[in-house]
Amino acid sequence: MSEHPGRRTPGKGLVDGLAVTLKTMTRRSGTQQYPDVEPDLPPRSRGVIALLEENCTVCMLCARECPDWCIYIDSHKEEVVVPGAARARQRNVLDRFDIDFSLCMYCGICIEVCPFDALHWTPEFEYAETDVLDLLHDKNRLGDWMQTVPPPPAHDVLGEPSKEETTAARKAAGPGAATPAKVARPAASARPAAARPGAPAAAARPPAQVRPATAGGLQATPSPATPATPASPPTPATPATPPTPASPPTPPSPPSPASPASPASPASDAGPVEESGAPTVPPPASASPSGAQPTIDAPKAPVAEAKQAAAEQPLAAAPDQPAAQPYGGEQPGTGTRGPGEPDEGTER
């Protein structure tokens, strides 16, 4: 029977087959008894999308980003008379928020894109219907799903802290302060460190040196948001600004274009103005916002340091900004651009 050349003992295959089935019989079967026993779903399971209506501002981001256009939003504006206010405020009222789950492909882009956490995944999946039209969930049904939204899973212990946490911690500590996030960024400090050895004097504030790129980058982004927290920035900003006016004097050695090049002075001029009053005027989007911000001290101090470094040891700065090296620093470029840019330059 078994004339297979590779097989030594006849009947071994037969015995092996019996052994396999017998071994399988003694093991636990993998059958999930679903309707009787709820499935053990992994965290972040994508079952259905829940809507927290109170958080929705009808910004339409979800509807616009939806790849298959399965979110339908209608709204109207409502005037809210605030007693102390000069004039009535307007706010959006959500009339209709439907998600058509017969079209939804569960990509989760709407949830990702929602800036106000109005949409959430829930692991519920038992909402099959006999009629496909019933898969269009209105805002009440989507709101009912909110009860099934699980608490967010705990943060990974080994992961880097969340952006929200670091931002909050930095704001609480005041600008320029050494937050754990700043200290715990050796990778960020390593890169500017190449330019740093020539500036031991400026290295008096190592955490601030660490910041330039990150602080500049971070503050460039929250710049529109800074008006939201007007309380904290102004107070630290005032003590912080003096160094920046001081900075033009500090680099007397570098070529004169440097000092005007650092628009720190105009920025510092603008800074107090903006602190004092009207953040309503949004700063121009390009590079100026960070300079125009009240919280600019962190970027500015590194600017000064970088300039010092560039002045004292132009070659030391070379690996960081090869393009700027022939000019002995970042001056021409930064002169034309804003104070936010040199940070980027030193960073790269």
Next chain:
Amino acid sequence: MPLWLDLLIRVVAVVAGFLVVPLVVGQMEHKVMAHMQGRLGPMYAGAFHGWAQLVADGLKFVQKENITPRDADKRVFHLAPVVALFPYLIVLLAVPLGPGGLVAQRLDIGLFFVLAVLGVGVVAVLMSAWASANKYSLLGGLRGAAQLLGYELPLVLSAASVAMAAGTLSLPGIVEAWRPWWLLWQAPAALVFFVSGLAEIRRPPFDMPIADSELVFGYMTEYTGLRFAFFLLAEYVGIVVIAALTTVLFLGGWHGPAADQLGWLWTLVKVFAVAFVVIWLRVSYPRLREDQLQRLCWLVLVPVALGQLILTAAVKVAL
């Protein structure tokens, strides 16, 4: 005890066993096969691990429409399931359960009777195949006829070896004469008997006549409802019968510790153990091709059975 009461008790006991034990084996097949394949098997019918699944199946089959093909030979078509089922019931009459005459009908030529009645099965296969007026049925029936006729020979030869060793054709007599060392002496015969018995009841891996993947269940293609259920029941009863015969002829029947009191239990335990092996083989092995089937029969089993006959005779003469 009057004769009619004695007769009634025996017949009722056999019919009850005929109805219960195959269902237990069928349920065992469901569960064992499921777990061997990493599944759970029936879980709902009867609320506890689907113990009533076969009862539910039977109820379902009763409710099904009874369809007879237009071109079918109606009387033969209707008779075939009964012919398939009845021989096994008759066989159970002669199988001893325990010592001291615990057998429905003590026959002196029990072995001969059993083998003769088992041979009727081929008639049922041919009847259903031909009467169905279906080419798949006919193909399956002819395969079945060839298979059953072929495997009848090693079956009878290996049984004859035991009869020769025991010196009697009576099934209780064979069990009484049985000694544990016969396990070794009669091992080839036991193997041949078991394998050809599997082929006799057309169980996988010898289910070429049924071969649902190519012949659409062969001679059972056109059957529905209760008649189809009869065929299925015949398959399970067939397992019981082959397991019981193997037990009685080769595994010592009621022999075991405290055989006088628990003989019936030992017989049942051995029957279920053999039935488990039948199911186990079904799960483990693929179906034999038609030529492999015949080759195994004529080139392996028949020579082995003949050799066993010579060995038995030699040992018998030497003793």
